[in-house]
Amino acid sequence: MRVYLGATLGDLDSDDGLSARPARAVTASLQQALGADTDEEMAEYAALVLAAEDSLGLLGPESGWCRVVVAADVADAEVTPGEQLARVHVPASAWEDVVSFHVDADNPSMHALLERAAAGEADAISAVGEEDLLWYDVTERSLLVSQR
Structure with missing residues (x-):
């Protein structure tokens, strides 16, 4: 099953992969x-958007102002359904399970918008929801970490 995990750039710096956490999936x-x-591609995009909202809740001065969504393939048997829409729980994910990263653009205006959204400002939350995440191949993890 393809799952979408809200994360931070600091999470990408770990050699061990991602810790167990809630995720989003097409449920x-x-x-x-x-x-x-709704076709499968649109449903997956909806799950990714929900995971981006989850990532917003992880942001702060220590983690940086950049939403990160990690897309990974996890065995169906390892996924536990959650109670919220598209919510699932997954065990720790090795980097070998990851297929892509989805990350905010790295620019000062986006960082400021994310900071306001993380503080709960309604207009900023709405504006962040309109921003697309940039796609990165799994092979670009170290590049992503080093550039931030």
Whole structure:
């Protein structure tokens, strides 16, 4: 199952992969909420957007002002359904399970917007929701960490 994990840039710096954490995935509840006409790609995008919202809650001065979503493939048997929409719980994920990273643009105006959104400012939260994350291949993890 493809899962989307909210993370921080500091999480990418670990040689051990990601610790166990809540994640988002295309679940029956998400498919029902999106409607029968929604294709798999659109449902996966919705799960990624929800994980980006989760990442917003992890940001702070010590973690930096950059949302990170890690997309990983996890065995279905290792995924435990959660109670919230598209929420699942996954065990620790090795870097070998990761297929891509999705990260905010690295610029001062985006950092300021994320800081305001993390503080709960409604207009900033809405504006952050309109911002797309940049896609990075799994092979670019060290590059991503070194550039930030």
